[in-house]
Amino acid sequence: MPRRATRAIHNPFPAPDRAIAFPIYQTAAFAAPDSDGFAQINDYGSEAFFYTRYDNPTLRNVETKLAALEHAEAALTFASGMTAITTTLMGLLRAGDTIAASRTLYGGTVTFLRDYAPRYGIHVKLLDEADLYEVEKHVPQAKAVYFETPTNPRCDCLSIRKVVAAAKRIGALVVKDNTFASPINQNPLDLGVDLVLHSATKYLGGHSDLTAGAVMGSRERLAGLFGARKVFGGILSPNDAFLLDRSLKTLELRMQQHNRSAQALAEHFAHHPKVQAVYYPGLPSTPGHAVAAEQMTGFGGMMCIALADLQAARTLCDGLKIGMNVAHLGSAETLVSIPVLTSHSMLSADELAGAGLSAGMVRISVGLEDTDDLIADFDQALSRL
Ligand SMILES: Cc1ncc(COP(=O)(O)O)c(C=O)c1O
Numbered sequence: 415m416p417r418r419a420t421r422a423i424h425n426p427f428p429a430p431d432r433a434i435a436f437p438i439y440q441t442a443a444f445a446a447p448d449s450d451g452f453a454q455i456n457d458y459g460s461e462a463f464f465y466t467r468y469d470n471p472t473l474r475n476v477e478t479k480l481a482a483l484e485h486a487e488a489a490l491t492f493a494s495g496m497t498a499i500t501t502t503l504m505g506l507l508r509a510g511d512t513i514a515a516s517r518t519l520y521g522g523t524v525t526f527l528r529d530y531a532p533r534y535g536i537h538v539k540l541l542d543e544a545d546l547y548e549v550e551k552h553v554p555q556a557k558a559v560y561f562e563t564p565t566n567p568r569c570d571c572l573s574i575r576k577v578v579a580a581a582k583r584i585g586a587l588v589v590k591d592n593t594f595a596s597p598i599n600q601n602p603l604d605l606g607v608d609l610v611l612h613s614a615t616k617y618l619g620g621h622s623d624l625t626a627g628a629v630m631g632s633r634e635r636l637a638g639l640f641g642a643r644k645v646f647g648g649i650l651s652p653n654d655a656f657l658l659d660r661s662l663k664t665l666e667l668r669m670q671q672h673n674r675s676a677q678a679l680a681e682h683f684a685h686h687p688k689v690q691a692v693y694y695p696g697l698p699s700t701p702g703h704a705v706a707a708e709q710m711t712g713f714g715g716m717m718c719i720a721l722a723d724l725q726a727a728r729t730l731c732d733g734l735k736i737g738m739n740v741a742h743l744g745s746a747e748t749l750v751s752i753p754v755l756t757s758h759s760m761l762s763a764d765e766l767a768g769a770g771l772s773a774g775m776v777r778i779s780v781g782l783e784d785t786d787d788l789i790a791d792f793d794q795a796l797s798r799l
Contacts, residue, residue: 418483418597422662426478427471436475438656442466458640459488459633468644472652476659477628480618483597483665484610486630490643491655495593495613496522497648498627500530502611505642506558506587509535514553516546516561518570518769520591520613521758527560542768547576550583562591564706567753567777568718568770569594569693571702574709578606593617593744598669599712609635616744617715620661620668624654668746668782672715675788676780680717682789688796690774691720715780716743718753724773726799727752731776733795736783743779748788751777 416424425436444463446452454460455468463469473491480489492498503526507513515527517540527538539553549559559581563572574590581588589609590602596617602610612618614626627650629639643649650658673696680694692699695706696713706713721727730750731739737748741756751757754766754773761769780788 419666421482422479422665425475427475436472436656436659438652439463439466439470439472440652441470458637466652467647467649470649470652470655472655472659473650476655476662479659479662480597480612480614480628481630483662484592484630485601485603486610487633488636489628489630490636490639491614491650491658492627492629492643493648493650493654494625495611495615495627496526497646498611498613498629499523499591500526501642501646501648502589502609502629502639503531503536503558503560504534504646505639506589507531507536510537511557512537512539512553512555513558513560514539514541514546514549514556514586515559516540516565516572517542517765518565518568518572519560519562520566520593521753521760523560523591524765525760540768543570543572546572547580549577549580549586554584556581556584556586558587558589560589560591562594563709564594564695564702564714564716566594567716567751567757567775569695569700569702569714569716570770571695571705571709573705574602574605574607582606594716595710595714596665596669596744598666599673599714600710603630605709608632614658615742617669617672618661618665618744619658620665620744620746621657622742622745622747624657624661626650626654626658669712669715671782672780673712675782675785676715676717677713678785679778679780679788679792683717683719683792686796688721688726688799689719690722693718693720717778717780719776719778720772721774721776721799724752724754727774727776729798730792730795733798734791735794736787736791737778737781737795743777745779746782748781748783748791749779753777
């Protein structure tokens with residue numbers, strides 16, 4: 415079996431006319447040869463295509479590559495990371511079910527779990543890391559356990575092995591958002607997770623020119639979610655699927671540079687007098703380092719630094735000349751953001767404290783620029799504090 419870099423480049427299906435780039439099937443529907451040709455219209459993975467909200471060849475091409483990257487049997491793509499998350503959870507759970515989730519999650523996911531899931535009768539219990547490792551004691555009725563690692567934005571690293579072991583003790587399904595790591599640095603399905611989610615808008619897309627989401631897992635589990643994707647309707651567009659396919663060809667190469675540059679920058683910040691704390695899984699001084707070393711094959715391009723206060727965070731973000739102040743991550747450009755003003759602005763003071771977030775924190779998505787240029791840029795901006 416070819417390795418992942420090879421599988422991310424070569425199309426799993428032959429493209430018409432031996433095209434190298436798999437074409438965009440820019441069509442809303444497909445004609446059947448005759449009325450009997452609709453026999454498979456509701457089947458997951460049917461040979462024929464019928465309607466793009468159900469399935470489309472450009473999507474199936476990229477989904478096959480995404481599945482290979484996460485060591486999964488199959489993948490489904492969505493119009494955004496949030497659509498992948500909400501469709502997966504709504505597809506798995508029903509009124510009366512309980513989901514146990516980590517407190518340290520992307521703000522949009524927290525909002526869905528806090529404000530929307532309960533409207534549909536789904537009970538949500540948010541747990542600290544230690545309680546998640548003993549979910550059987552705290553939420554024995556949980557049907558699903560949901561978490562991220564490294565977490566957004568502080569890059570805390572939770573033990574996948576411990577979460578999976580606890581969930582299995584009560585027969586709960588384990589769903590994990592792997593956006594921050596990317597499939598190059600961490601493969602949760604290998605550690606017993608049932609379903610992996612990605613905001614493909616981030617590293618998988620990598621160029622800030624598409625919005626997409628994906629879920630990966632066994633073919634059997636995805637068959638159920640295929641039905642949910644059809645009715646909720648949040649499928650990826652063929653245009654964005656094409657761009658995502660283009661991006662996957664360089665994913666491994668890009669992640670290697672993200673990993674290298676982030677490690678260098680984190681080590682630099684660790685000795686900087688204006689930086690009070692650095693949260694980067696590759697730094698031995700970061701609490702989650704040992705866990706990260708056990709379950710990650712690379713430490714990623716994301717980090718968080720703590721400065722004195724919100725004003726210091728603003729001065730840094732507004733003073734960068736290369737780094738850009740953007741509520742986004744995983745791009746070729748270095749992007750910084752202040753979580754309390756952006757990704758986590760919808761959290762209450764108590765929720766922020768529960769997730770260990772303070773106003774002086776800056777999330778950094780280290781891009782693909784020259785590493786020394788980035789260090790010089792952060793140094794000149796930090797010198798303004
Ligand atoms: C960890 C994580 N998961 C999910 C999402 C949602 O993804 P999207 O913006 O593609 O809907 C984000 C967005 O920032 C994220 O950071």
